[in-house]
Amino acid sequence: MKSFARSLLFVLPLAFAPVAFAQHQTLAIAADASQVTFTLGGSDHAVKGTFHVQSGSIDFDSGTQKISGSVVVAAGSGNSGNDGRDKKMKNDVLDVSHFAEVSFVPQSYQGAIAPSGDSTIQITGTFTLHGTPHDLTVPVQVHIDGTNCTAKTHFVVPYVKWGLKDPSVFILKVAKEVDIDLALVGHLSSAN
Incomplete structure (x- = not known):
């Protein structure tokens, strides 16, 4: 009986190893399927537009709540549907010739990420705009369906x-x- 108990203690961690391993995943962001939209209020009307997600990959471990990676947006891709306004935004406000990218680098998160279905978490990280980093915490709704x-x-x-x-x-x-x-869209894979 003692040898059976010792064998069980040895086998149980191995049996659950795939579950623990699956908690450490990488989200490869599909840039063309992802989207950034903005709304800027004004005295006349609100201006709406989009930016292009350039690249991104997020590595997270739902067991330890560790997160890393980055999401990069092309600052020069801003489009509000008005060429003159967009030129002013890119040249005068964003200064894209000197600051071509806007990025977010996650550093930690709170909450639980379900292995499938919907979850809501809070991600804290560094948002870099115009070359200057800013601490930012954002609520994120996550939906997982297979990979x-x-x-x-x-x-x-x-x-x-x-x-x-x-x-x-x-x-x-x-x-x-x-x-x-x-809105980020991507493919999940087990991280090594």
């Missing part, structure tokens, strides 16, 4: 407070903060 994963969040960027130029002119006033909606 397919989507992650969605909404947050506000106080761009003027963070040192970017206010594009308001004379009677045309715009908000000092911009609403961002990020």
Whole structure:
């Protein structure tokens, strides 16, 4: 009986090893399927537009709540549907010739990521805009269906407070903060 108990103690960790291993996963972000939209309020009307996700990969362990990786957005891809406004946004506000990328690097998260279905977590990380890093915590809704994963969040960027130029002119006033909606789509794989 003692040898059976010793054997069981040896075999149980091996039996559960695949489960623990599966908790450590990588989300390879499909840039073309992912989307960044923005809304900037103004005295006349709200301006809506998009940016292009350039690249991204998120490595996370649902057992230890460790997270790393990055999401990179092309600053020069901003499109509001108005060429003159977009040129001003890219040149005067974002200064894309010097700061071509906007990025978010996750550092920790709170909450639980379910192996399938829906989860809501809080991710804390560094949001770099105009070459300057800012601490940011965002709520993220995660949906896992097999190896397919989507992650969605909404947050506000106080761009003027963070040192970017206010594009308001004379009677045309715009908000000092911009609403961002990020929808990431990707493929999950076990991380090694």
